[in-house]
Amino acid sequence: MRTRLAIKLDAILEPWFPERRLFLRSDSDTRFIRLRPATQLIAFAGSASVVAWAIVATAILLMDSIGSGNFREQAKRDQRVYENRLNLLAEERDTRAAEAMAAQNRFNLALDQISDMQSQLLASEIARAELETGIEVIQSNLRDTMDQRDEARGRLAVMQQIGDPLGQNRKVEGSDDTLDFMVAALADTAAERDQILADAKQALKDAEDLEFQIKLMEDQNDQIFRQLEDAMTISVEPLDKMFRAAGLSTKSLIDQVRSNHDGQGGPLMPMSFSTKGEEPSADELRANRILRQLDHLNLYRIAASKAPFAKPVKDAVRFTSGFGYRRDPKTGGRRLHKGADFAGPTGTPIYSTADGVIVHAGWSSGYGRLIKIQHEFGIETRYAHLSKIRVKVGQRVSRGQRIGDMGNTGRSTGTHLHYEVRVGGKPANPMIYIKAANDVF
Incomplete structure (x- = not known):
């Protein structure tokens, strides 16, 4: 029996939802279903709720997809900027290293030149000392000769008094020739000594110029070293x-x-750099x-290419589940989720996150189509629920190489990638590696 409240409700809703009858005819009978206004209102409200839910869910998915796409594009731009920065630093580092080597060669050449100049200066000092000794000997001989000349002149005066001027004149003329020779030799020696002193002064000036040039090269080397040290700090610290x-x-x-x-x-x-057996x-x-x-x-760069620091998906995807305990979507129970899930369209390219060797490429119960890659340092990555596998067991792959397509195989509620990282056989949070590389790659 219909209650009075139901009858009144139908009367109120009658203008908007008039009563309708749905006839069902068979070969031997005809039946109908009565759709009262209240029933129609409930059906309309349910349909409107479903449509509103679909609109809201679609808007959320679109906003999330747009946000993920913008984040991915920003990450790509940051990666390209940092790669360009690393390349510029590498080029500057190589240039500075070449300049350092060239400066070291110029420094060694200047040292050799200084050594040669010092040797020449020492030889000049020795020659000057020898010439001074020779000059002293010549001066001693000159004094002796002058004494002999004075003595000869005295004897000449005596001989003139006794009447033998010719023989004495021959002796005096001989003494004058010897004196002229000694004076000429002394003048030549003095001129040679003056030239040696001038050469020694020029050598000292050249040595001072070389020392100034060496100081300039040392300052330039210090600047080059500082730039190289700064470049090394900028390059190594982010990787570390x-x-x-x-x-x-x-x-x-x-x-x-x-x-x-x-x-x-x-x-x-x-x-x-060789130190030739001396203290460096x-x-x-x-x-x-x-x-x-x-x-x-x-070594750091090689290690970075062999550890899974890259992202397995480069297209715009939605992060749907992280590492840790969660409610199982199939059974509803609490269970450890050993990886990270990325949802996207079927066929989305999947990429290797590091250099390694394919150790499994095929079906694996709940994983569906599964790829396992063994990397260095005891690290293994897994890529599950794939729609297509593009590699074979034993194949070596590089970071960024396409290995499969996203799918919905195995124990899965929708199209997505289940990505795992295992260290020493134990599962680790993949997002730790992905987030750690955000400032580098």
């Missing part, structure tokens, strides 16, 4: 921060990379320190 943020031991990573790249003479072989100078120590930092930076 990235590894530490991911919870990786930088020392063990560097040791492992160095052990795998220990060939002699390769790009990882550090250079060093401050510039040599500084240059060797910069070269060790260059080697450290190369």
